[in-house]
Amino acid sequence: MNEKNVFIELKNIRKIFPGVVALENVDFDVRYGEVHALVGENGAGKSTLIKILGGAYQPDGGEIFIEGEKISISSTSMAQHLKMAVIYQEFNLIPDLSVAENIFIGREPKIGKSFINWNKLNNDAAEILKKLDIDINPRKFISDLSVAEKQMVEIAKSLSMDARLIIMDEPTATLTEKEVVKLFSIIEELRKKGVSIVYISHRLDEAFRLSDRITVLRDGKRIETKKTSETNQDEIISLMVGKIVNDYFAGKKEKTTDRDIVIEVKNYNIADYIHNVNFKLYKGEILGFAGVLGSGIHHLLRSLYGAAQKTEGEVFFEGKPVDIKNASEAIKLGIGYVTEDRKGEGLLNDMSVLQNISIIIIKFLTFFKGIFIRQKKELDVFNKIAKELDIKYANINQRIIYLSGGNQQKVVMGRTLVSNCKVLILLEPTRGIDVGAKAEIHKIMVELANRGISIIMTSSELLELVNLTDRCLVLYKGKLVAEFNRENMNEEKLVAAEIGKLSYANN
Amino acid sequence: MVKFLKLYEKIGIFILIVAASIFLTIVSPNFRNMDTILGIIMQGSYGAIIAVGMTLALTSGGFDLSVEAVMGLTSVILAMLIPQMGFTLSIIIAILASCFVGMINGVLITKVGISPLIMTLAMQVILRGTSLLITGGRQVVIAQKSFMTIGASKVFNIIPTPIIYMVVIFIVFYLLLNQTTFGRHIAAVGSNEQAARMSGLNVTIIKTLVYVLVAFTASIVGVIRTSQTLIGIPTMAPGFTLNVLTIAILGGTSLAGGKGNLIGTFFAGIFISMIYYGLNLLNVQIFYQFLSVGLVLLFALFVNGLRIRYLESAKVKGIRI
Amino acid sequence: MMDESKVGLTSKQKAGNFIGSFGLIIILLVIFGLFSFLIPGVYFTWVNLRDMIRFSSFVGIGAIGMTFCIMTGNFDISVGSMLALAGVLGASLAPRISGVGGVIVTIIVALFLGFINGVFVTKLKIPAFITTLGMLFVFRAIAYIYTNNTPQYIQDRFWISIGNKTFLGLPIPIYIMAVCYGIAYLLLKKSPVGRYIIAVGTNSRAATLSGINVDNIKILVFTLIGLFVGIAAVINASMLGAANPGMMGDGWEFQVITAVVLGGTALSGGSGSLGGSLLAALIIIFLKTGMSNAQVNSYWQQVATGLVLIFAVSLNKLKFWLIGQTQ
Incomplete structure (x- = not known):
């Protein structure tokens, strides 16, 4: 040179x-x-x-x-x-x-x-x-x-x-x-x-x-x-x-045979971000969404949870048309949402592990017309989910910020799970989490899906999508450009579709 | 609608002034009299002068609640010093002392990170106490009658001096804010502090100087008011801070920082004075003046809030703004 | 495996936690000890102690609502005027609708004014301090106008007894304050609403995603301020025997805010302590009474209150800096 x-x-x-x-x-x-x-x-x-x-x-x-x-x-x-x-x-x-x-x-x-x-x-x-x-x-x-x-x-x-x-x-x-x-x-x-x-x-x-x-x-x-x-x-x-062997993924999920539609989205539009998107989410399915910056996925999933507004389109939840205007309506339907920005909009920093878990469901764990918390019941709910997700913490009053990233993520997931959600939207579920905890999160996701909970997930690690999802939808500049199922999905194809090189025509 | 809101930001205050003028012309025969008009402008000049400083503070993303106490401090220093050192030196010392107070505000806000609200609120109480301490709680009469020429005389026997001061300060600050690098950097800090810092601006010094300038304008009004009454009043002008904030916000300066509208401030000062004049015609008590200023502030905030709401909903709908 | 999530505390963090836990008690003891030493026989007496606690109830009760408010990251600067407006309305009506009626009116009016504040703050999307600054003048002006600037004397024996009688040797305001703090504690620690208040303050975006209606919580918090201001107004008017539109609650907002900040509530919201606010209210009154008893010039006292507020904020900054969550 x-x-x-x-x-x-x-x-x-x-x-x-x-x-x-x-x-x-x-x-x-x-x-x-x-x-x-x-x-x-x-x-x-x-x-x-x-x-x-x-x-x-x-x-x-x-x-x-x-x-x-x-x-x-x-x-x-x-x-x-x-x-x-x-x-x-x-x-x-x-x-x-x-x-x-x-x-x-x-x-x-x-x-x-x-x-x-x-x-x-x-x-x-x-x-x-x-x-x-x-x-x-x-x-x-x-x-x-x-x-x-x-x-x-x-x-x-x-x-x-x-x-x-x-x-x-x-x-x-x-x-x-x-x-x-x-x-x-x-x-x-x-x-x-x-x-x-x-x-x-x-x-x-x-x-x-x-x-x-x-x-x-x-x-x-x-x-x-x-x-x-x-x-x-x-x-x-x-x-x-690359051809890296990723041995940290938990066992593959059983293939879904269940064909009940949980969510159906028709002609969905969000100004500037999403153009005429249609898709279905089946019961017990893990549905992946892939796309690079500017794909609009973030806005699409937020609006499904009522945290952003759609401009046009219909959403059917278990066959009934719904108009989800805010998070509390989404929660009522049984939709859970776990943000990719854990620090910015996930964790309640000044609150304890226990309180972080129970914040959504707390209004139902009450007596005296909703005025007082049933602390025993709250603790039971907490213990159950903490055991299920294997959350590690020093004591229930420990502040959430002192937990490791993986345990914080489990808490934020647990928060939606205890409110009995049927659909779980997980954005970048393993971002900023070390390898061991990643495998645990994957395992949890697979178990949840096997139990009949439908999961929508995004990940910028494409291998994660390839390994975990039943189907994967790819958005490019706000449009749905490709759909893969487990048989025809691989990382190369996902990358190609993400950058607009591959569409329905040739997959 | 977007256009209307943008237009309102620029000329809203003129609409209000025209409306108030028409109203006053109808109800008061004296209003068309030149002396009356000059009187109204003079009464408005006090608030407007400090509001000019406050506009700078709002533009930088902060604000100052200690201005009325700075007026009192100035007044007290003048009353104590004039018998010993004469006008010029006393005025200089009083103004410098006020600027020093502003500097303390600025340094504690930027360096310790105390919020402007708490800092200037505490400063107000501290200064009030200090001023009372200096005079022992009394009002101090200034014997030198000639001191009155500063604030209570008329140039060419027509224009009251405070109007002259207001115009001069307005011009100086207008040039400062809009024509100098310092002024534009104030707006830069208020608009996006992080980017301003990344662009190599010294945010600490810019902000500190802003608080010095606010205290400076407050001190000027302290001098004018003291000269008019010839009394050093430690608790001068209670509630005047609200007046000043109202003028600045009504004039179209955004609370979010970055956008200072000094022309708006100037005319908002006169508008508030017109309201006072109108209330005087009705012969109501001073309390109605408090009430009206509070209501005008809430009105200005209401319009501001409508704007924010509309722009937000426009964004959701994808309308380019 | 438990140890993995347990973070060892550095000496800095320990110092920060120490300030948070014991700082106030030490300050209180130092002030009490100092004045007991400086003015022996006057300060450290049962009567004086009892009176100080009685007076602190006025600031202490006001500080409850403000603690909630600052915990959500908001601010209400209008409480002093709210106190006066509610007080004069209640007192003026008392002769016609009985003392009990006057007391109820006072509390309901304050409650309503707080609600109005909340609606304005949330719907205008403007920082609370500026909205409530406007309200500070509006409320005060209405109090003046309504009474034509004349004090509203309270003749009713029931109302007078609230602030001045004792029960089992202790002044009644102390019981009222205890009950108020008890209710507030239950609300904050044992009810979902308390959780929502903290959640909104610590991370309003996360709270929104958890299905909490942030605006409603804020309105509730401002209404709660009204409730406690109303109770404080009843006590204050009773102690003074009158509700004075000009003097009642003048500068009170300053004491209340100082108490909350000194009590350790972060101005940025999220963390706060009712016990801290109570202790800080005691500190403020102990200091004020001590200075009065020691015949410190009242203007010095005023300067001191300002310095205490700056000290309180700086102490908080130091605490959070030590613990390592700079705001």
Whole structure:
């Protein structure tokens, strides 16, 4: 490799989080004017790597060279100083400031010491936007822009800092086709100007259209770096998926023979997110939903629980039409929901293990017209579920936050189970949980399904879906694009369908 | 509807002022008199000046409940110092002392992480106590009559000086908020503190300076009011903080931060004064003024709440805003 | 396997827990000891002690509702005016509808005002402090206007006896406070509603997903504030023999909020302690009485109350920082 061509080089990068090795001996380099795609499944280590590049994380081992010189990127401002910009999925833009102000924040052109030179500010911004062929009025406020436009502004902002390396994290996840085309032409422009780009995306076709080279990460390791022209999508998919033996899954679930429909969804629409989706959920079935960011699955499942509103469509629960407006109606029907954001909307931090379990059902464990809690009964309910799910805790008054991730997850699941749910919606049920506890959660899910509870689950670990589910539906940009059953489901097909490469026509 | 709400944010206060003007013209023959109008504007200037500072605080995502106590402190310092050091030096010391108070507010809010609500509420009580301590609980008469020229004279024999102060402060703060980097960074902090920090802005200093500026405006009004009455009053203007907050919110400044509307604040100050004038015509007691300000605040909040609700439901329906 | 989920506490966490558990008792003892030492024979007497507890009932009862409210992450700054409005209405009607009727009116009016606050806060989607700040002035103004700024004297013997008579050697307000705390404790610890209140405060999104109607819980909490403010109003008016539209409850909100914050309730919601609020109410009155007995200038006392609030918040911050859940 010609050393002079390389802008930045990472050698043997290692990053450890408590209990997890996020990156191990990763080598990565970016050449001048190159688009380097970084691909891998969730948890492969992509975001850790870009955070190291952006100065948000410090590596625990390894070296970084810029133009042959060894450096350390100690902070986000250091990264800016080194002319590297990261465009995160959640933008760092200020909604109530104008486009021009955001592009030049902290570096505004001034008249005298403190007055903003608005003319120069707006002209400079307009010039940068024009260079990129972006048609946005620099005087517009960020809050009035679409997601795509915000992205363009972020790109303009990094260019205004003369960034020589721009890192884009899933830039197309929420863009329309037209906007994607626009973004690609900008990336082409940048490449011509000698700007290097690291491009992270779930959508392999994009990586192939844009990139010069592709690096595949898996389980925190760099698997391969390939010239794009010398590889193809099938090869990359197989590299991403790998042939790891996963021995931590519990025994396969009995095949459902029961064909009672529990939930039927017809012509379902959620503005901006879900377009005309139909599906059925059978009794005792584990139904998987797969899709990458922007697929709309999250909104679909939330609205089934009444935590988001549908715009159109019908839902039938055990044959009867229902209109679920809020969580308490869903609970009454017998639908349970376990969030993927355990900390943000699952755990009741200041409350005990016992209270976390009983919060939904507590109003029924009462005497004296619902005024007083039957503590004995509450304890019985708790003990039963704690034993069933094998929840480990020091004592019932222990605060929930002191439990391990796996036990916290069991508590949140137990909360819905004690209220006798017939349908359990599990989002990312094993996220942030160690291997041993994962197997336990899987075992619990299979047992529940065998008992006749219908489970809807999502997982960004596709192998989990392949191993656990009876059927798996794939959504792409809010539309149902593929359905697999146990016989014809595998990881490669799921990946392909998730990124819009496979649809009903060819599965 | 979205357009209407956006429009209302900008010109709502003018609609109210026009309505109030028409009403007052009908019920009061004196209203068309120039002196009356200037009088109304002058009465409104006190609230408006502090509300200008409060607008900055709201824009930064905070607020300040200690302003009325800062007025009292200023008043007391003036009354105690003027006999010894004359006007200029006393005024400078009083204003500097107030700015120092603002700095303490800012530092404890940003560094210890005390919520602005609790911090400035406690500061109000502390300052009230301190002011009472300084004078021993009495009101102190200022003998130097010439001090009155500052707040109770008229420029060209027509325009009361407080109006001049209000206009000057408004212009200075308007430029500060809208034309300087500092002002825009205040909005940035109020709009998205995290992003502001990531963009390299010094959030601590920006916020602290905002509280200094609020105290500064409160102190200015303290000087004006003291000069008009020639009395140092430790418990000056009880309840004035509500007045100030109402003016700022009615003027269209968002409680959520990021959006400061100083023009709205300016005219909301005058509008509140028109209400007072109208109530005076009815010859009602001062309590009705409290009631009316409280109701106007609730009205402003009601409109704000409607806006939030509408925007939320629009989002659910997928309407681009 | 049990040990796996048990987290060993660091010395910092232990210090934090210690502040949470014993801090208040130590402060109370120090204040009591200090004044007993400074003004011997005046402070540490049965009569003084009894009176201090009697007076603390006024702040203590108000602090109950506020504890619930702050636990849900909200704030009610209008309680002082609410006290006055309910008090003057009840007192003015008492001559016509008997003392018992006046007492009931006072409590119901306060209850209703609290309910109004709750509806405004939840439906306007605006921070509670600003809504209740508006209400602070509206309530007070109505109290002035209704009475034409004249105190409403209480002649009724039943009402007067509530705040001033003793039963088995102890003043009646102490019994009332004990009953109020008892009910509040049952509500918080033994009824589903208590669980809902904590759940809303600690994580309102999780509470919503658990099928709890967050708005209704908030309205309930503001109504509860009204209930306890009403009871406090009855006692206060009885002790003073009158309901004064201007002076009644002036600055009371400050004492009540200080008591709750000093008592260890987190301003961000979720965790709170009724016992802490009660102890803190005692601390405030012990300190205030002590300063009065020691003839400390009343303006110094005012400065001190402000400093106590800042101290209380800082202590809370320290506690949570030590335990390691910075907010």
